[in-house]
Amino acid sequence: xxxxxxxxxxxxxxxxxxxxxxxxxxxxxxxxxxxxxxxxxxxxxxxxxxxxxxxxxxxxxxxxxxxxxxxxxxxxxxxxxxxxxxxxxxxxxxxxxxxxxxxxxxxxxxxxx
Amino acid sequence: xxxxxxxxxxxxxxxxxxxxxxxxxxxxxxxxxxxxxxxxxxxxxxxxxxxxxxxxxxxxxxxxxxxxxxxxxxxxxxxxxxxxxxxxxxxxxxxxxxxxxxxxxxxxxxxxxx
Numbered sequence: 001x002x003x004x005x006x007x008x009x010x011x012x013x014x015x016x017x018x019x020x021x022x023x024x025x026x027x028x029x030x031x032x033x034x035x036x037x038x039x040x041x042x043x044x045x046x047x048x049x050x051x052x053x054x055x056x057x058x059x060x061x062x063x064x065x066x067x068x069x070x071x072x073x074x075x076x077x078x079x080x081x082x083x084x085x086x087x088x089x090x091x092x093x094x095x096x097x098x099x100x101x102x103x104x105x106x107x108x109x110x111x112x113x
Numbered sequence: 114x115x116x117x118x119x120x121x122x123x124x125x126x127x128x129x130x131x132x133x134x135x136x137x138x139x140x141x142x143x144x145x146x147x148x149x150x151x152x153x154x155x156x157x158x159x160x161x162x163x164x165x166x167x168x169x170x171x172x173x174x175x176x177x178x179x180x181x182x183x184x185x186x187x188x189x190x191x192x193x194x195x196x197x198x199x200x201x202x203x204x205x206x207x208x209x210x211x212x213x214x215x216x217x218x219x220x221x222x223x224x225x226x227x
Contacts, residue, residue, distance in 0.1 A: 043218035
């Protein structure tokens with residue numbers, strides 16, 4: 001059974017204070033690891049897909065990295081508009097004809113001005 | 114291009130009532146999904162579909178039924194609502210293109226069962 005654990009559950013940062021969010025996972029054959037952003041009252045918004053250990057992807061102040069056991073979402077010099085819940089999900093390769101995702105519980109990020 | 118849309122946005126039901134949630138996507142995606150999101154539980158898959166006329170059970174299917182009569186629509190039904198089905202429901206879709214496994218989500222339906 002695929003499992004995803006995100007830490008911390010909540011993170012408070014001052015504007016400009018860089019930090020990282022962690023996503024630990026176990027999966028039978030990783031097809032992809034996904035990061036989403038979710039604002040209150042809205043659906044998750046796709047950010048990145050990582051496919052293999054060592055891969056990195058960047059978007060504005062966000063950079064996602066991947067190892068064989070975990071992924072990090074690094075936030076550099078965050079701004080208040082980066083405040084949201086960040087979700088991590090994995091897609092296993094075996095017995096997954098429906099391309100299903102297994103989600104973690106999310107990290108709620110709050111950036112104060 | 115509206116992406117994934119959901120109807121209604123909010124609904125209040127009494128225990129035992131029935132309702133149908135509608136999901137529509139205009140991206141010509143083959144796969145569609147229904148999730149529920151509860152505090153402390155994260156997103157959990159209810160049912161999914163890999164194409165028109167096909168459906169399959171996810172992690173928490175009990176109490177729900179689905180239908181996919183048209184490629185662009187995926188309906189979620191509650192035959193006899195229970196308070197435990199109070200939740201926020203999200204629909205998502207994805208393509209089968211190799212290397213493109215990401216799912217795109219709708220805005221959600223907030224359902225309260227009293």
